[in-house]
Amino acid sequence: MKIAKVVAHVVSTQKNPKYEGLKTFMVKPLRLDGSEEGSTFVAIDRVQAGIGDTVLLLQEGSSARTVFNDALMPARSLIVGIVDHVEVKE
């Protein structure tokens, strides 16, 4: 899992039927020092996150399918937690 920042809300009406009723956000992965790393992803929100929140980003297909309990869910990026704080020694 990665730490990421929620940067925007994605609105879509014409989409895969399995995405009906799901909230999607643009997220940017962060390094431990809080700087942005790499490209932007679209992620499904499972924890009522909001724009500006630092979140826990799951990026593994079979884990995402387990969350939805659906073997044919075409999803990989999921917001699975809202980060309160991170402590790193060294």
Add this chain to the structure above:
Amino acid sequence: MIPGKVIGRLVASSTLPAFRGVKFLIVQPVDEHKEPSGTPFVACDSVSANVGEYVFLAQGREATFPLPDRFNPADLTIIGIIDEVTEDR
């Protein structure tokens, strides 16, 4: 899943049988400001997207699920058309 913009179409008359009836589009990956990020790629379409539209795509094995033939070798498939990106609460 990644955001992108459809910038073109690709026609392949001779493809694997699993790709029959599948539309191929050229997609430029974008960031949250709809600015290009990275090199364009070819993606399968499952939502009837058009050139000029912003979309999001499934990558890897998940890209195979939306296509009619379950046993296909797709690695990128458009699964939604983005209407709007809102950056404030």
